[in-house]
Each structure stands twice: as C-alpha cells, then as structure tokens.
Amino acid sequence: MRLPSWISQHVAALRAVIVFTIVLGLAYPLVMVAVGKLPGLDSRANGSMITVADNKVGSKLIGQLFTDKDGNPIPKYFQSRPSAAGDGYDPTSTSASNLGPESIVDTLSKNPDDASQSLLTQVCTRSLDIGKLEGVSGARPFCAPDGTGAVLGVFRSGGFTGPITRVVAVNETGTPFLDTYQGVKVEPAQNDVDYQAEGAVMTPIRGDAPAKPAVPADAVTASGSGLDPDISPQYADLQAPRIARERGLTLDQVHQLIKAHTDGRTLGFMGEPGVNVLELNIALDQGQK
Incomplete structure (x- = not known):
C-alpha cells in the first residue's frame, strides 16, 4: 500500500531527526569527551587548572x-x-x-553615583600608582601630575575659531595643572557642568612626558x-x-x-x-x- 505523499514526507523528516540526533547529539559529544581525556589534553579539557x-x-x-x-x-x-x-x-x-580613545573627559559630580572617570584619567592614575610602586616615573603624555587626564575646555569667541575667551581644566576641581593657556588664565572645573555642551573645544595637553613611558601600556589598560x-x-x-x-x-x-x-x-x-x-x-x- 502506497502511503500518501504528506505522510511519506513526515516519515522522512522523522528519520532525519533521529539520525542527526544520534550523530550530532550523542556520538559527536561522546567522541569529543573521549578526545579530551587523551593524555596531554585532559588538563586543558578541564579548564587548564x-x-x-x-x-x-x-x-x-x-x-x-x-x-x-x-x-x-x-x-x-x-x-x-x-x-x-x-x-x-x-x-x-x-x-x-567599553571606553575608547575619545573618552578623555571625566564626569564630575558631588554625587559619587553620578561621577565617573574617563579612560584617559584611569590610565593616568594607574600609571602614577605603578610608578610609585616600582620606583620609576609614572608620567605619560596627556596626563597631569596628579594622575588626571590633562584636558582643557577652550572657549573661543567664534565657537571653533576666534580669540580664546575662557579656559577650563575640565578634569580638575582643584588647582589646574596649567596656570595659563595662550595667555588666558585656566579655571578649575565645577561639578555637574558639561563644558562640551556649553561649546568648549576639548584640548588634550601632551606635556613634557617621554614618548615612551616607563610604565608599559598593558600595565594601565x-x-x-x-x-x-x-x-x-x-x-x-x-x-x-x-x-x-x-x-x-x-x-x-x-x-x-x-x-x-x-x-x-x-x-x-x-x-x-x-x-x-x-x-x-x-x-x-x-x-x-
């Protein structure tokens, strides 16, 4: 007796499911487990403990x-x-x-839950700490002596052009790492102020740190x-x-x-x-x- 085509198709599909379940769901995992038990591979298979x-x-x-x-x-x-x-x-x-090269401005706030460090300040702080631990200079380009990112918010009369009207050390609420920038006195930053939104151009300052810092990159990232x-x-x-x-x-x-x-x-x-x-x-x- 010839089965209807729709039943034949379902039987063929069921056979395929059974075969692939046995091959891929049982045989293959068991073979991989057995390979993992071979001498020289067993420790790696168990997490390289x-x-x-x-x-x-x-x-x-x-x-x-x-x-x-x-x-x-x-x-x-x-x-x-x-x-x-x-x-x-x-x-x-x-x-x-998830912080990248453009993360150079800290979020300063009186509320610790709202404050956060930029990647630049994290790198600068780590480099300073490691330098103290190892007895070497922790200085690196674009880092202030106190371990914050050396970044200025520069305001110009024409937005991106024109004479400088105001300069803010955007990562420091204390004494700025520079007294003046191009003849303009540098101000400390204020908490909970977004200087970039106010029109400041973020300007990293390289400083006089060596091009090749004593503390390598993998130590601070x-x-x-x-x-x-x-x-x-x-x-x-x-x-x-x-x-x-x-x-x-x-x-x-x-x-x-x-x-x-x-x-x-x-x-x-x-x-x-x-x-x-x-x-x-x-x-x-x-x-x-």
Missing part, C-alpha cells in the same frame, strides 16, 4: 589579582594587568570597560575580556627589581624565571609574547620553600 599541593589555585587561562583585602598590591608578587570584569577577573562578569592571564615581558621586567628585593633574590634569578614562563607568539608570528602571572608567582613561592 593549576594544582599546588593537591589544591587547585586557579586556571592558567584566567588571570587573578594579587592584592590584599584592601585592594593594595602585595609587594612580593608580580601584579596582573587591570581588569574590568566585575571586581576584577570575575569569570561571571567578563567584559570590557584592561583586556577586552577582563580575564587576560598574561602580561608583557616589558611589564614583568619593570616589576623584577621589586620582586628581587622583596624575595631576597638576585635580579638575574628573577629574569630567568620571567624568561622560563614567557610564551612566544602563537605559531611564531601571531600576537605578542606573554608572561603568565599565576604560573610565575607559583614558581616564586615554590622556589622559596
């Missing part, structure tokens, strides 16, 4: 903070790069700050995921004198550890070399036992 004395201390794929309960860096440990994921390296809140476990060899080298001093090691010993935990470019040409901070700090602790 690092175990020390039978205790899992973290994953080599996710960074973590090495700070005390008040958020201050612990001097004897290498420090990771900043993180915008939750309170720092929170895998459940992975994200970036968060990664896109907020979970990057690596720092650059340059940032690791910057921290080496502090680690040697705190641990009672020679600088050469610390540099050898950094080199041993530096991964090269992927496939030899993709990306940049990176130093895994967790693995490096574990090596330091184990070397001191």
